[in-house]
Amino acid sequence: MPVFHSRDPLYRSPTGAVAEGTRVHFKISVPRNMRCSAAYMLMQDHAGRITCLDMFWCGMNDKEHEWWECHFTPEVAGLYFYHFELRTARGRSMMKKDIGGVSRAGGGSDWQLTVYSKDFTTPDWLAGGVLYQIFPDRFYNSGTPKADIPTGRVMHKDWYEQPEWRPNAAGKILNNDFFGGDLKGIEEKLDYLESLGVTCIYLNPIFESHSNHRYDTANYEKIDPMLGTEEDFRSLCAAAKKRGMHILIDGVFSHTGSDSIYFNREGRYGTGGAYNDKNSPYYPWYSFRIWPDDYECWWDFITLPNVREGNIDYNAYINGRSGIVRRWLEAGASGWRLDVADELPDIFLDNLREAAKAQDPDALVLGEVWEDASNKTAYGVRRRYLEGKQLDSVMNYPFRDAILGFLNGDHSSLMMDHIETIVEHYPPQVLRVLMNHIGTHDTERALTMLGGEAAGSRGRTWQSQQKLTADARETALEKLRLAALLQFMLPGVPCIYYGDEAGMEGYRDPFNRACYPWGKEDEDLIAWYRYLALLRREHVDILKDGKLRNVYSHGDILSFERYVETELGETALFVAVNRSEKNVVIPNVDYRRAQFIFGAPYVHRKPGPADLKLPPFGFSILRIERYKSVYAPELDD
Secondary structure: OOEOEOOOOOOEEOOOOEEOOOOEEEEEEEEHHHOOOEEEEEEEOOOOOEEEEEEEEEEEOOOOEEEEEEEEOOOOOEEEEEEEEEEEOOEEEEEEEOHHHEEEEOOOEOEEEEEEOOOOOOOOOOOOOOEEEEOHHHOOOOOOOOOOOOOOOEEOOOOOOOOOOOOOOOOOOOOOEEOOOOHHHHHHOHHHHHHOOOOEEEEOOOEEEOOOOOOOEEEEEEEOOOOOOHHHHHHHHHHHHHOOOEEEEEEOOOEOOOOOOOOOOOOOOOOOOOOOOOOOOOHHHEOEEEOOOEEOEHHHOOOOEEEOOOOHHHHHHHHOOOOHHHHHHHOOOOEEEEOOHHHOOHHHHHHHHHHHHHHOOOOEEEEOOOOOOOOOEEOOEEOOOOOOOOOOEEEOHHHHHHHHHHHOOOOHHHHHHHHHHHHHHOOHHHHOOOEEEOOOOOOOOHHHHHHOOOOOOOOHHHHHOOOOOHHHHHHHHHHHHHHHHHHHHOOOEEEEEOOHHHOOOOOOOOHHHOOOOOOOOOHHHHHHHHHHHHHHHHOHHHHOOOEEEEOOOEOOEEEEEEEEEOOOEEEEEEEEEEOOOOOEEEEEEOOOOEEEEEEOOOOOOOOOOEEEEEOOOOEEEEEEEEEOOOOOHHHOO
16 A cells, blocks of 8 residues: 655655745655555645646665655645645555554545645744643632622632532522632732742633633723732732742633623613613624514523624724723733634734734634634634644644543553654644643543543532542542653643642532642642652753654553754653553664653663563653764664
């Protein structure tokens, strides 16, 4: 069968996403007995146009195979899709993609070539660091008295209580129970966060809102009074900056709250607002089918009326010279995480990036996208998030799914393919600042995912009653340590969801949003996270921008290398993980100049390959120096 491997530079050079104007070399290996008389590469561009490129015979691969090659230079940023066709003695043959980026005769899919703008850059300050996500109401209460707290809020008396999950007497879930976590509380815990190696804190929404999650913005111009004041926010940003940390804030721009100064359905903000007055300046921001009660909402939640992001006034309010984006960057934020970025139209994202970069060229623009963001289609439109004019990065749900899926028994080679596909499709500028999480406010806690029974369609009553047994928790902790290790070693930036490092459990909202267990933490687990952060700092030369290479992913083993090319050859970190409760072996490992870093030691007792043995839930990290023979022929492999 003809062979092509999109992730191997022997067949495609350069591999991965490329800048516009880059000349890409393609080669396929064809069996001689096919008697190939012509070969073609069919390339479809971002506009749907198909170009047929002639491939040329370029010599023998071995006695039984021959090479055919061509070059392609994409001049415009966008997505390109390609496959190969051969004319042979057996008739016409088609080569398409199979799992692992290798070729498959006949079926399969086209390979993707991502092309980005040649001037695309992303902030350097996040690369190589560690993110930490905080749900502000549930992290730490400083005890500072608050003023002007809006009505309708219910305060818990016990920090360790379970969040309220039951409907009220009217059968509604209001999300109006609060624990009092605040910005000063976060500032008071900066020393703790610094001990975890945190370089950037991502805050769930902090603007005035009337639910505990604050995704129903009431006023973009005001910090929620229960969290503190604008002065408190500026103080937090300044204090974080002194420690080399940055603050990333949540922007909820696809909808507002119905209980807001803009919509004002509940009448909290006087007689104005789009719901009460067609002459309100905010009326054109919304789409009413029949005013005032029939309007477009986010996922049909009537408390979350959609905004018309294309409205000139709304766009100016958010992205203008004196708009919300610039205002809070000036106040000390280092960037924006965009809620449901796939529901924000292209023109709005274009304008938002321009506004952020105009205020601070190093501002981060990171989007919530759950799928492969390079080829996401939303509302019938192929999105262009990662081509250089919109997002710097995204929340990396595909890596989360692969890591947790592998540790819960999914096929390791398939999970590695999911990881390699993202690495192949995303520009390197994006890969270095990917938000690599294994849990967020929208997902079950990682520990629960790794040790608990799947919730499936079970409701909140069942979820509220669940807690891992002692044995299940111990196994889940073993798996969580491996999950965190993978999270810290793969391309991108690991993001710790507050409390995961302390051993918190919980199914879906609100059980995944309980308060941080101050005084009841799993100190051993925290020590594990601290050591992983130390490893990142010690090997940042590789982990910041290093490429990914799959080594051996089979059965219960996932192993890979992160590597950088050097003047003398190559420096690499080898990472291997055993997800099982039995001993496993990686056969024929030949790392003669390997330095043991962490985990199961690797010992070469004789020249040549040797087996690497991993104990139950074991792992190994090795650092390897490989030299080109031109510099050190006696050391060459």
